[in-house]
Amino acid sequence: MISFGTMIAFAAVxxxxxxxxxxxxxxxxxRSVTQGKLAGMISLFGVMLAFVVYIVATMMGLSALFLTVPILYSMIKWAGAVYLLWLAWKAIRPGSGSDRNILEPQSLAIESPKKLFIMGFMTNLLNPKAAVLYVSLLPQFIDPARGSVLMQSATLGLLQISISFIVNLLIILVASQVVSWFGKRPIWMSIQRWVMASVLTALAARMAFDRK
Structure with a gap:
């Protein structure tokens, strides 16, 4: 079973x-600014379903890989470390265009609830960063010595979904205020990028030197 400390660390990440x-x-x-909070919530449920797809695929994939070919754990670990370092550099590299307000809402057409759900699902499902991050982050929080890799993956996956749902729901409820706040304080966008780059670099180092 996953330790409480590991769950807290993963929750923070x-x-x-x-x-x-x-x-x-x-x-x-x-979507929330253009069509209202209800539309944002319907879209969010689509996003969450895509996370479930990723988690199930990750659970089955990690279990099979670790049980049949243990050396692949090391390969995934190093590939994940390199990818996290690349994300850290991408967040702060000069000329990346990250100084602009990426939270500025786009004008979207009014859509039906069914289409909102599907669009939310596809937005997340077709985001390659989401898929790669599951492979990069989950392995370093899983310890085969503490029991079923499948159950550990499921526990961490459900924890991630819960955190993502709560945060995104809050964002939907205060979408207009969020856009206005960050628009008036661009310095916070810069701080957020540097903090995230530091976290990703630390995770990459931990993953690279983990002997687990």
């Missing part, structure tokens, strides 16, 4: 990742 502006956050804010 999951919180940091969901708070980093990305396709899901931008879409949900734009």
């Amino acid at each position: 999951a919180l940091g990742m969901v708070c980093a502006p990305g396709p899901n956050m931008i879409y949900l804010i734009s």
